[in-house]
Amino acid sequence: MQTYYCPACMTTFAPYMCSESACPRCHTGTRRSNEPMSLEADSVFKEEMAKRAAEEQSKRTAAAFEVFLEERQRQEIAAAVEDLIRDSRDTA
Numbered sequence: 240m241q242t243y244y245c246p247a248c249m250t251t252f253a254p255y256m257c258s259e260s261a262c263p264r265c266h267t268g269t270r271r272s273n274e275p276m277s278l279e280a281d282s283v284f285k286e287e288m289a290k291r292a293a294e295e296q297s298k299r300t301a302a303a304f305e306v307f308l309e310e311r312q313r314q315e316i317a318a319a320v321e322d323l324i325r326d327s328r329d330t331a
Contacts, residue, residue, distance in 0.1 A: 242276055243269035250277045256284040263287040 244251045245262035251274050252263065260269050263284050 242272045242274055244272040244274060245269045250280055250283060252276060252280045
């Protein structure tokens with residue numbers, strides 16, 4: 240079985256673990272190898288995938304919060320404009 244060896248991490252990964260031949264841990268280049276997959280490769284891969292998923296979720300949450308804040312600000316401005324219009328009618 241062809242594998243990918245990362246000299247920086249000294250770990251050999253299965254092909255599906257290396258996106259574009261990059262190490263899932265340090266993201267440096269790997270080289271092709273015929274050595275068996277390292278024992279820690281599966282746990283390293285799972286940890287990195289969990290980190291990426293958490294980062295993506297964090298980005299989505301931050302983006303949703305930004306949308307919420309922008310909508311809230313828009314509503315506050317609209318309410319303030321309505322108050323000004325109402326006040327100008329009351330004084331006229």
